[in-house]
Amino acid sequence: MTTMQYFWRHPLAQEVREQGREEGRIAERAEMTLRILEWRGIPVPDTVRARVEACTDLDRLTAWSERAVRATIAEDLFADECS
Numbered sequence: 909m910t911t912m913q914y915f916w917r918h919p920l921a922q923e924v925r926e927q928g929r930e931e932g933r934i935a936e937r938a939e940m941t942l943r944i945l946e947w948r949g950i951p952v953p954d955t956v957r958a959r960v961e962a963c964t965d966l967d968r969l970t971a972w973s974e975r976a977v978r979a980t981i982a983e984d985l986f987a988d989e990c991s
Contacts, residue, residue, distance in 0.1 A: 930966070937969040941985070944976035956982040 938960050945952050963969055972985040979985060 934964055934966055934969065937966060937973060938963060941969060941973040941976050944973060945979065945982055945985075948976075948979075950979060950982055952982045956985065960985070 941960055942952055942957060960969070960972065963972075975985050975987065
């Protein structure tokens with residue numbers, strides 16, 4: 909039992925848990941961005957959906973979710989970006 913408790917406090921286990929949390933935050937933000945567009949009745953092409961789902965940058969996803977609130981078309985998420 910002591911070994912098991914030690915494992916969960918081990919720095920590697922803590923790092924793995926934090927990585928999982930970060931991945932969860934990223935997935936939730938991507939899903940939220942797409943849902944905002946869908947709730948607003950804005951069609952989401954497969955290219956936009958794929959780009960949002962492939963993104964792993966939480967800050968970029970946050971910016972896209974904020975843009976989704978004001979977007980008129982799904983491509984507006986990527987305004988002011990090179991590609």
